[in-house]
Amino acid sequence: xxxxxxxxxxxxxxxxxxxxxxxSCSSLTVPDVPHIATYFGTKTRYEDVNxxxxxxxxxxxxxxxxxxxxxxxxxxxxxAVIRHGSRYPTVKNIRRIQKLSELVRREASRGSAGSASxxxxxxxxxxxxxxxxxxxxxxxxxxxxxxxxxxRLSVLFPSLLSEENLRRISLRSSSKHRCVSxxxxxxxxxxxxxxxxxxxxxxxxxxxLMRFFEHCRGYVEGVEKNRTALLEVxxxxxxxxxxxxxRRMAERxxxxxxxxxxxxxxxxxxxxxxxxxxxxxxxxxxxxxxENDAKVLEYKSDLKQYWKRSHGHVISSLSSCPLFHHVxxxxxxxxxxxxxxxxxxxxxxxxxxxxxxxxxxLSLLGLYKDETPPTANNYHTQQGRSFRTSLIVPYAANLxxxxxxxxxxxxLQLLINESPVRFPGLEAEDAPLYRDVRATYRHLLDGCDFxxxxxxxxxxxxxxxxx
Ligand SMILES: *[C@@H]1O[C@H](CO)[C@@H](O)[C@H](O)[C@H]1NC(C)=O
Ligand SMILES: *[C@@H]1O[C@H](CO)[C@@H](O)[C@H](O)[C@H]1NC(C)=O
Numbered sequence: 001x002x003x004x005x006x007x008x009x010x011x012x013x014x015x016x017x018x019x020x021x022x023x024s025c026s027s028l029t030v031p032d033v034p035h036i037a038t039y040f041g042t043k044t045r046y047e048d049v050n051x052x053x054x055x056x057x058x059x060x061x062x063x064x065x066x067x068x069x070x071x072x073x074x075x076x077x078x079x080a081v082i083r084h085g086s087r088y089p090t091v092k093n094i095r096r097i098q099k100l101s102e103l104v105r106r107e108a109s110r111g112s113a114g115s116a117s118x119x120x121x122x123x124x125x126x127x128x129x130x131x132x133x134x135x136x137x138x139x140x141x142x143x144x145x146x147x148x149x150x151x152r153l154s155v156l157f158p159s160l161l162s163e164e165n166l167r168r169i170s171l172r173s174s175s176k177h178r179c180v181s182x183x184x185x186x187x188x189x190x191x192x193x194x195x196x197x198x199x200x201x202x203x204x205x206x207x208x209l210m211r212f213f214e215h216c217r218g219y220v221e222g223v224e225k226n227r228t229a230l231l232e233v234x235x236x237x238x239x240x241x242x243x244x245x246x247r248r249m250a251e252r253x254x255x256x257x258x259x260x261x262x263x264x265x266x267x268x269x270x271x272x273x274x275x276x277x278x279x280x281x282x283x284x285x286x287x288x289x290x291e292n293d294a295k296v297l298e299y300k301s302d303l304k305q306y307w308k309r310s311h312g313h314v315i316s317s318l319s320s321c322p323l324f325h326h327v328x329x330x331x332x333x334x335x336x337x338x339x340x341x342x343x344x345x346x347x348x349x350x351x352x353x354x355x356x357x358x359x360x361x362l363s364l365l366g367l368y369k370d371e372t373p374p375t376a377n378n379y380h381t382q383q384g385r386s387f388r389t390s391l392i393v394p395y396a397a398n399l400x401x402x403x404x405x406x407x408x409x410x411x412l413q414l415l416i417n418e419s420p421v422r423f424p425g426l427e428a429e430d431a432p433l434y435r436d437v438r439a440t441y442r443h444l445l446d447g448c449d450f451x452x453x454x455x456x457x458x459x460x461x462x463x464x465x466x467x
Contacts, residue, residue: 033276034286036294040273041301042355044394045086046145049417057148060155064420065402066430067411073404073431077334078160078348079327080153083355083397084182085142086277088134089270096267101128103264109254119253121284130274138181139278145396146182150189152418157402160347163194168344171203173352174210182396183352203352209323210353213309213360216319216454223313232312233304235376237262242300245293252288262300269297277395298390299379305389306374309359317363321448323351324364327401328438328445334403335410335434355393362399362416364444366424368392392416403434410434 037048047053067073154161173183183203191199223229246265250257268288275283306312334345368387400415413431414421425440426432
C-alpha cells in the first residue's frame with residue numbers, strides 16, 4: 001500500500017503517522033506496542049497491518065470499494081477467504097519456549113550489576129504459562145479478530161451480509177479446531193450486530209477445499225517431504241545475518257554465544273509475538289531484538305513461506321486449483337443474468353482456512369511475485385520486496401472478491417486485508433470487467449486441473465468452461 005505512494009505524500013504520511021503515534025501514546029486505550037510488532041510474519045496481529053484499528057477496531061473505510069463511479073455499480077456478491085484469528089503456539093514452539101526459558105533462567109547473567117531491567121523481569125517476574133494442550137487453538141483475542149472482521153464486513157457490504165440474508169450466506173471451514181472456532185466467531189459477530197439473542201451456527205467443514213495442500217500428492221512429495229525444497233531457508237538459518245542476530249541476543253543475555261541455536265533465537269522472537277497477540281502485553285522478551293534483528297527474522301519466515309507455500313515451487317500454487325475453481329464457479333453463478341423466477345444466488349461465501357490456504361491461492365493469482373526470488377544470499381537487495389508475510393497473512397488475513405453489477409456488465413475487485421489490490425495484468429483499474437478477469441485467468445479456468453497437476457494423470461473432470 002505504502003509503496004504505491006509518490007515520495008512527497010510519503011513525507012506527509014510519515015508526518016501524519018508521527019502525529020498519530022504521539023496521540024496514541026498519550027491515549028490510555030492504546031496499549032504499548034513493541035517496536036518490532038510489524039515483523040512477526042504469520043504471527044503478526046491484524047491491527048499491526050491496519051493500525052487505524054488500534055484506535056477503533058470497528059472503523060470501516062468505505063472508499064476502499066472502487067467500482068467506476070460513472071457506472072452506477074452495486075455489489076452483488078462477496079467471496080471471502082479468511083485465515084483463522086490469533087492462536088496459541090503449536091506444541092513444537094511450546095517445547096522450544098520451554099527450553100529457552102529454562103536456559104535463560106539458569107544461565108543468563110543473573111542479577112549482575114547493571115543487568116537490564118527487562119532481563120530481571122524475565123528471570124524473576126515472567127512465568128512460562130504455555131502448556132502443550134494449548135496446541136494451536138484459537139485464543140479469546142482470535143475470536144474477537146473474527147467477530148470484529150465480520151462486523152466491519154457487514155458495514156462495508158450492508159446489502160450482502162445482512163440479517164435478511166442470514167440463511168443464504170454459505171460458510172465453509174477447514175476442520176482444524178482454530179478454523180471451526182473462527183467460523184463460529186464470524187457468525188457470532190454478525191448475529192451480535194443484528195442483536196440476535198441466540199447465536200445459531202451453520203457451517204460445513206471441507207478440507208478438500210480449505211486444506212487442499214494435504215490432498216495434493218505432487219505437492220506433498222515435491223515440497224513437503226522434499227529435503228532440498230527448503231534449502232534456502234536452511235542456508236539462511238546458518239548464514240551471517242542470523243549469526244549476527246544470535247550473537248547480539250547472546251550478548252544481551254550475557255550467555256556464551258554457542259548456547260543459542262537459530263531455533264532458540266526464533267523462540268524468543270515468537271514469545272514476544274505471542275504475548276502481544278494473545279495477551280496484548282509488551283513482553284520483556286521483546287527487548288532482545290532491535291528493528292534490524294526483527295527484519296532478519298521476518299526474512300527467515302518469508303523465505304520459508306515463499307519456498308514452501310508460494311512462488312518458490314509452482315506446484316504449491318497449483319495445489320490450490322480446487323479452491324480457485326470453487327471461487328470462480330461461485331462468481332460465475334452470482335454474475336450470470338437470471339430469469340426473475342430463478343432463485344437469486346448466494347450473496348456471500350465465507351471460506352475459513354489457514355495462511356497455507358491463502359498463500360498458494362494468492363500466488364496462483366500472480367500476486368506478490370517479485371522479479372528476483374528471495375534467497376539465502378540476497379537479503380540486502382530484498383528490502384523492498386512485495387512478498388512480506390507480515391503484511392499479507394497476519395492473523396485473520398482475508399482475501400475478498402467483490403462482484404458488482406454495473407452498467408457495462410459485472411465487475412470484480414480484489415481486497416487484501418481490507419485494502420484494494422489490482423489484478424496482475426489488469427493494473428489500469430481497481431474493478432475491471434469480470435469478463436476481462438476471466439480472460440486474464442483463461443489458462444487456469446480451462447486447466448489447473450487437480451488430478452493432472454497433483455496426481456500427474458489426465459484430468460478427472462473436463463475443463464471449467466462454465467460461464
Ligand atoms: C481509505 O481508503 C482509501 C482507498 O484505499 C485510501 O486512499 C484512504 O487513505 C483510506 N482512508 C483512511 C482514513 O484510511
Ligand atoms: C525437490 O526440490 C528441489 C529444489 O527445489 C527440486 O529441484 C526437486 O525437483 C525436488 N524434488 C522432487 C522429487 O520433486
